Amino acid sequence: MIRYVFFAGVLAIVSSPIALAKDTAAPLNYFLHSAGPASSPTMVLGWVLTTVVAAVFLIITLLLTVALLRKRTVEDPQAIGPENQGMAWIYIGTGVSSCILFALVIYVLITLNTIANPTRTPALTLTVTGYDWWWKVEYEENDAARYFATANEIHIPVGEPVLVKLKSADVIHAFWVPLLAGKTQMIPGLVNRQWLEADVPGIYRGQCTQYCGLQHAHMGFEIVAQNPADFRKWLDEQRRDAAPSSALEVDTGKEFFMTHCSGCHSIRGLGAAGAHAPDLTHLTTRRLIAAGLLANTPENRIKWITHAQELKPGARMPSFALSSGEIAALSAFLSTLN
Known part of the structure; x- marks a missing residue:
């Protein structure tokens, strides 16, 4: 059973990077790919550390396997051996591992220094x-x-x-x-x-x-x-201020927003100056809302307004109970923030 678990673990370690390599757009696929000079050194550092960890894992696994398979007779007086016989290996192992760890510390510090500052003045x-x-x-x-x-x-x-x-x-x-x-x-x-x-x-x-x-x-x-x-x-x-249209439904939605939402949210050009929640001046130009929780669509905007505490319990955004008319007016107003 132990043998099967071991080989399954090795297979997972080997196959995972291969699977990840097929999808370079994976959100957190940073182990195999870098998209900028600030991340390349840390990616290589990750490879080095992973190699060292894998080597230690394989060496320990090999030693344990040898220890389990080695045959000894109970009558053998040298089955354990003198106390000082195995100490040399302990000294050697401690010395080698200490040198490796010291070298890794130096490499990590060099990497940190490399990525501490950009190579030229930030734009x-x-x-x-x-x-x-x-x-x-x-x-x-x-x-x-x-x-x-x-x-x-x-x-x-x-x-x-x-x-x-x-x-x-x-x-x-x-x-x-x-x-x-x-x-x-x-x-x-x-x-x-x-x-x-x-x-x-x-x-x-x-x-x-x-x-x-x-x-x-x-x-x-x-x-x-x-x-x-x-x-x-x-x-x-x-940098432009918001400029919603003057349609009746939009004006109704704007009035609702200024009454119920402007205490937290801000919209430049409309007098809404709340500082406790996201600026919504150009809301519709964003891909996502609610810090990446939902795609930015009219339906999801209303879903977030009316069910915020169900979608993100504990968030500072309350859930609003709105009538169908208020939903239509507020959605029309928010859709003009581009």
């Missing part, structure tokens, strides 16, 4: 603040008129290093985009820093990796890497 500076359980993203500018904030979706230009200042508004969170960079803690009262750079356009999944409460698993975000021209276009669009 963009962002401030990301972790909340229970969503992400506020602020695009810093010297000109206050060009400043804006968004939520749960970070756009960056391809081929350019981006400095990310990391804060927490409540408890300890951790910012991690596996294909682009390592993990960095977000500690209340401190500002930590990390840098990102994407080699190719794409959407890269990120996640909070420090347990932060009931909905920790539903605290995701996305990095959208765009070519520089598309990124500049996106920046210009995000």
Whole structure:
């Protein structure tokens, strides 16, 4: 039975990377793939550490197998041997393992130093603040008129290093985009820093990796890497104020929003300046809502508004009981936020 379990484990170890290699777009497939210079050194470090762990596993397994299969007679006076006979192997094993561990420590420190700073001045500076359980993203500018904030979706230009200042508004969170960079803690009262750079356009999944409460698993975000021209276009669009139409249903939805939602949410240009929940100025341009929980569709927006506590128990977003008319008006208004 032990033999079968052992071979099944080895088969799983060998086959898992092969299966992952077939899907390079897997959200957390960072062991075999890197999409930026800040993650490549840590990926190689992962390979080295995995190789060492696998080697130790195989050596110990081999020694245990030999010990189990070796035949000894009870009458053999040398079955155990003098106490000092096996000490040489203990000294050798301790010395070799200590040298290997010391070399690994040096390699880890070299890797940390390599990824500590970008090779050139960052083209963009962002401030990301972790909340229970969503992400506020602020695009810093010297000109206050060009400043804006968004939520749960970070756009960056391809081929350019981006400095990310990391804060927490409540408890300890951790910012991690596996294909682009390592993990960095977000500690209340401190500002930590990390840098990102994407080699190719794409959407890269990120996640909070420090347990932060009931909905920790539903605290995701996305990095959208765009070519520089598309990124500049996106920046210009995000800096605009909201401009909803003046249709009757839209006006009714706007009035409902300003009465019930503007205390927490903000929409630039409409006077809604809540600071406790995501900025919704350009809501419909985002792929996901609720920190990656739902696709951003009109149906899901209303589903989130009316069933937030069922979808994400413990979140600060309450569930609203709305009439069919209120749902239609609010949905019409939110659909104009592009």
